[in-house]
Amino acid sequence: MTPTQALPPQVTVVRHPLVQHKLTLMRQKDASTGEFRRLAREISLLMAYELTRDLPLEQTTIETPLETMQAPLLAGKKLCIVSILRAGDGIAEGMLDLVPSARVGHIGLYRDPATLKPVEYYLKLPEDIGERLVIVVDPMLATGHSAAVAIERLKRAGATQLRFACLLAAPEGVGVLTAAHPDVPVFTCSVDRELDSHAYIRPGLGDAGDRLYGTK
Template sequence: MTEMPLPDSVTLIRHPLVQHKLTLLRQKATSTGEFRRLAREISLLMAYELTRDLPLQMTEIETPLESMQAPILSGKKLCIVSILRAGDGILEGMLDLVPSARVGHIGLYRDPETLVPVEYYLKLPEDVAERLVIVVDPMLATGHSAAAALSRLKQAGAEQLRFACLLAAPEGVSVLTRAHPEVPVFTCAVDRELDDHAYIRPGLGDAGDRLYGTK
């Protein structure tokens, strides 16, 4: 992992359980089912960090013994937007923690000639502008798809945005934070570099293929 200085907008999640599970996730011998389970568990733990500053309000409830004022979440609930297809591997774990969250999807592919991300699918809640939107993708490699997804969500009216990934490359962090300096980024590790094929090194391979057993 790199020791590069990170921008203030980037949070490295160092919780021991997250780091332990990430090590298991990286291993070549980890099966598809185990990889999927670990990704789900890590994303649930990440969701604690991503949501630690959600606003609360007080409401009156009845316990079995008496009435009291107790805190509940204030305002609209979250919206989690998955960058297809691999983003769904993080989405499910976060929904385990916040089952009432709304869900959006954005599909992007890279044009083989221009290398520019091209949108092929977008489905968002109508009130996305009123929600905190967490965009999820396991890998922040070149950063171009993540930056394009955030730009598209801004066009759709989203104002409160965060980005979460399992692994990032220094190149991807640089691209994303230059394009969207105000968007908080959460990751479990920033690895050494991208190789010539835009794979994160040492990385964990292709997250989508490992999640779904494809090549």
């Protein structure tokens, strides 16, 4: 896919004005580590509203200070947020501000220098992941290979309800992920122009992990 082509139907760009405003602030090269981290957390919370707008509800009986009533509560098991290490933690933390009861899983991947393919080095998930809506988070969807491998691994672990969320995506990454997992909705704040020769998203915001944790 190219920037001029229509996005696949399972891709949602979150265009809320506050999200777009905060993303612009994050993109600026002079944003401090603390500011970048705070903005990532705030955007992630706002994205979580979009990701969870169709969660099922059930009616329950409660007592208000005045009377008994039927009122809605979330039905069944709650969410599981799975962070692709390390930068995914910067997104997971913001979502947990909105859904603090969510379970959290982690998957660690590195790129093999010979094959350039993602290799799993860490996996820790809730035992009941198959009963939960799983939101996989990573700030950047660049080549799409790590995200596709992570989702495939989660499916093998029993996950059946999956969504992927990122701050920025490249057209190349969107194409790879949606081709590999056409059943998984993708949420992003922007689909940027392209990848460069080093697989950085352009215009992008730099290395999200380094900017989140001040390691560069």
